[in-house]
């Protein structure tokens with residue numbers, strides 16, 4: 001039974017955690033939070049994209065939604081039915097109505113099976129015994145994906161990667177699925193072939209009213225075919241919205257950073273915008289508050305601190321390092337000595353004790369891109385105190401100084417997805433301010 | 446150099462430069478023997494890289510771009526690979542006839558490579574420090590402590606924080622982006638004049654790619670190093686290159702400054718490739734397949750997929766490199782740019798979708814019996 005006002009697929013608070021175990025007893029010592037509470041609704045006939053960098057959890061999210069992986073938590077409804085409560089027969093039907101294609105089409109073909117048999121396989125599984133009818137359907141589909149009926153007799157290895165992906169698509173469509181989930185469907189292909197496969201998906205989506213979920217690391221791909229997009233970072237959606245709005249008016253700093261990192265095919269427009277420093281944090285130990293705060297170029301400064309955004313970002317990164325006790329003074333000394341030329345040139349074993357405190361403090365600042373002198377006197381005094389403490393080997397004192405002055409709302413409070421446009425949502429504290437300002441504006445008008 | 450250049454690049458580098466190019470490839474062929482006919486991976490390519498300049502070779506799989514870059518220092522497996530014809534000069538010295546031993550010295554000296562897959566290029570059982578010191582000591586006679594200092598310096602230059610404490614770490618302790626930085630450090634250890642980077646950012650996420658591209662541009666500027674950059678990504682080309690050569694099926698289809706080529710793409714293949722990019726015209730791709738590299742058809746290699754093909758495209762050799770407009774260095778291998786023909790046939794054509802195997806519109810789902 002299906003109610004047409006229900007979205008085709010509704011996902012609520014979906015989580016997929018993997019236990020990290022240790023020792024022969026497999027004691028759980030932590031959890032990799034691959035997917036950490038995402039919600040979405042797929043309307044019938046729409047193409048929805050999930051985009052993010054490697055390790056963000058996008059593939060796990062898709063796999064969990066269709067129960068290739070058992071979710072840790074959350075709710076999944078397909079045409080209103082609770083997918084997590086399906087019995088074996090219902091699950092089989094669900095598996096037919098939801099078809100998948102993957103990055104590597106080879107993984108879904110048996111090399112010894114002819115293309116015709118491979119494409120017909122889902123029909124056989126479904127119980128269609130009429131050979132002639134199967135043949136007709138397969139021939140028709142092969143032609144629709146740009147191959148010919150004669151290709152039925154050939155074997156997968158005789159085809160190029162792009163052709164194999166077409167065959168994969170034909171196979172997925174044999175059983176009239178309602179939902180097509182495509183996980184990086186074109187990322188192994190050349191651009192000229194990518195464009196063709198995407199066009200095919202687009203055509204099928206329009207002509208057959210298919211609902212499509214595309215997982216990709218490539219914003220270009222998503223932009224080309226999706227109606228709506230969700231941007232994922234460390235297991236969460238940070239922004240969701242209609243494709244054009246999201247691309248032309250990104251609201252989340254991570255979306256902005258991702259977009260500005262894409263090289264444009266225009267040599268007069270060089271420089272890749274905001275640069276994100278560092279790597280994606282470990283999903284088993286995600287940062288508090290906003291998970292992006294360790295890399296966010298727009299991270300919000302505490303009120304009363306008057307620093308340029310760039311300097312503030314460096315100071316916060318420095319504070320985080322101090323907190324994790326990963327300031328490696330020895331290493332900084334070694335590099336400093338190397339670069340100092342004559343002053344410490346004849347030191348046999350460079351050790352922190354042999355270095356002037358002032359030099360050492362300067363070297364630590366430069367290692368973390370903290371300017372030699374901060375414009376804001378209060379901030380400067382705090383950083384200087386903390387550096388004194390580090391030079392004295394008193395990390396706790398350094399931590400305390402820095403924590404007192406430099407905490408940000410971004411690490412204290414987790415931002416929730418909130419509306420920021422007609423259908424656009426983003427999870428960022430910067431938007432809290434916007435709302436306040438808007439309210440104030442309305443009041444003063 | 447070889448002057449047997451008959452089909453391509455007759456007008457290579459029309460403006461005389463006083464200083465000689467760092468790398469000069471002329472009419473390079475690289476074939477691979479098979480049971481039947483040879484695979485002609487690179488089939489007559491000419492190209493120069495000046496000191497301090499970045500030249501990109503852009504192409505899709507099967508274009509021969511990687512083989513061309515590997516042929517320079519003969520990195521391909523030989524046999525079956527061989528260079529039947531052509532010349533490669535580095536700083537004016539012909540290197541196609543060098544012995545393996547001599548070439549190895551070129552590789553650890555004037556020329557260095559960075560590859561796509563940082564995982565595979567580092568040895569998992571040795572520390573990062575050990576691998577950089579190896580590279581340093583291969584190239585120059587340095588003591589262990591000097592090598593360590595240099596290693597720390599190099600790692601710092603490529604943006605590895607707290608480098609000296611990372612020397613004893615193993616490759617698996619580095620992220621993908623960090624591994625690529627380490628490999629760049631290793632490539633720089635010999636202070637090369639020419640860095641050959643083959644898809645160095647393709648396996649990385651975009652935000653990490655942005656970091657690595659910036660790093661490469663910075664290092665190149667500091668060292669006045671020449672760079673040959675192999676990529677499939679036109680966006681990356683526009684970001685980093687001074688000049689670009691577009692390759693297809695073993696041949697160069699078009700080359701010129703990035704400004705000229707992106708502003709006035711001339712070859713139908715270049716134009717089609719640009720149209721494949723999101724937001725550039727159309728969704729559609731380039732229907733058809735590459736020609737068989739064992740027995741390429743006569744005439745233009747792109748003819749089977751080209752919407753501007755005429756009879757003249759299917760006879761003789763690949764068309765010569767003809768000037769595009771007035772730009773001195775901008776040339777393309779297409780008959781429509783021959784003197785006496787009208788290049789606007791190609792240049793003024795819109796980006797309407799090419800003939801494509803699209804399903805007929807009236808075939809509804811229910812139409813399937």
Ligand code: SF4
Nearest residue numbers: 290293296410428429
């Ligand atoms: S909440 Fe703060 S850290 Fe997170 S994205 Fe917004 S500004 Fe950046």
Ligand code: SF4
Nearest residue numbers: 745748751758779780
């Ligand atoms: S020479 Fe002919 S086939 Fe080749 S690109 Fe030009 S028009 Fe097309």
